[in-house]
Amino acid sequence: MTRIQKAILSFLSVLACFMAVLGVWLWQGKWQQPLGPALQIPTVAPFIMPATWTPDPDTIRTLQAASTLSEFEGPLSQASPLPTITPNVGLCGAPPVMNILAIGADTRGDNYTYGLADVVRLVRVDFVNPKVTVLEFPRDLWVEIPDISDNLNGQDHEKLNQAYLYGNPGFGYTDDPAQGPGLLARTLTLNFGTQIDHYAAVNMRTFEKIVNAVGGIDVNLPETVDGRTADDPNKRLLFLAGTHHLNGTQSLTLARIRIAGVFARAENQNRVLCALRDKLTSPAVVTQIPDLIRAFQGAIQ
Known part of the structure; x- marks a missing residue:
């Protein structure tokens, strides 16, 4: 390899390293930045089902006494080890499931100061078994809405689509940084136990x-x-x-x-x-x- 070839190879190596560092910087500093304020939703606890059967202590003691080693003619077989559960990882390193709140606002202008949520859809993206499912929430559902009672003389129930209206800057009934989408997301979680990760609202x-x-x-x-x-x-x-x-x-x-x-x-x-x-x-x-x-x-x- 000549001296010129070595110099060219060294230059290309330095250039490749620089491009790799630049790519990581762009990915972490630009493309990974959220497009809007994050949702302020607590982790939803799973529904706890009541017990349907309570064992009789006397029956358990009888079964234990009948299962002593002396009653077995041969050696006990070794229990099979439990299988190792590998957590699911989504495609391209994504989470297994992502839930997105999609909102269609009836705002006629180019802003999001006011407007009702005329379209409310919960989009579930499955990154393990590539699939997208969509659940519709009727806008006229009568629901409990957080944060609004102080502004409505103690009233805390309204139509679902009004949660989006009350959260946006025109009314500002909440301190949620995600404004209308944030209050609507928390309303769905409060009333239906939904777990929402992201949101997007589009006006007309x-x-x-x-x-x-x-x-x-x-x-x-x-x-x-x-x-x-x-x-x-x-x-x-x-x-x-x-x-x-x-x-x-x-x-x-x-x-x-x-x-x-x-x-x-x-x-x-x-x-x-x-x-x-x-x-x-x-x-x-x-x-x-x-x-x-x-x-x-x-x-x-």
């Missing part, structure tokens, strides 16, 4: 922009959804049965129609969310997800 304008950024979504409706009323007969509220390619405004309109009731609206919301999921995981868009995250990072709570 940001939702429209996300759908438009991916080129729209394709929604298949098994039956016609007609949201027209006598006060608003506009045909924009009519979605015939079949497949529709919707932009952001149309997707939001479909997701908000509730003329057939809250459960019908939840079904339409699920169809819109599934269509957005399909678009995000399509080959044409999946490579753009990092850029989309960076573009909308400041617009999501």
Whole structure:
């Protein structure tokens, strides 16, 4: 190896070490930083089931006396060792399970000062057996909400979607640093024993922009959804049965129609969310997800 080759090899080695250190610094200092305040939720204790059977002490003593070594003709067999339980580790070093509170706010502006939680979904991400499941919480559930009684003359029960409203800066009924999402997460934990790790809230304008950024979504409706009323007969509220390619405004309109009731609206919301999921995981868009995250990072709570 010539002197020039040795010099080049030394330079490349130093450069490789520098890039490795830089990568670790970026990972720990930038990419591992949370995007918002952490949730202030205590660890949820598991539900304790009552005992269903209490053994009789006299029966136990009788069984012990009948099981003495003298009654066995041969030697006792050696008990098999207990299997070693290996804790589950998620893919890429992730935790086994991550629970995310996803919120769709009815805020019409570009901020999160006010707004009700029109969409409340608990997303469970399984990193051991790769799978995502979503649980819907109806927004009109009557629940106990922490921290609000001092501001409502002792009243501590309201609709679930109002927990998000009371926690945001417009009302500020809580000191939770996570504001509306934090109070809504603690409300779910208090009433349903949920364990929530992270959260994300999106207002209506940001939702429209996300759908438009991916080129729209394709929604298949098994039956016609007609949201027209006598006060608003506009045909924009009519979605015939079949497949529709919707932009952001149309997707939001479909997701908000509730003329057939809250459960019908939840079904339409699920169809819109599934269509957005399909678009995000399509080959044409999946490579753009990092850029989309960076573009909308400041617009999501």
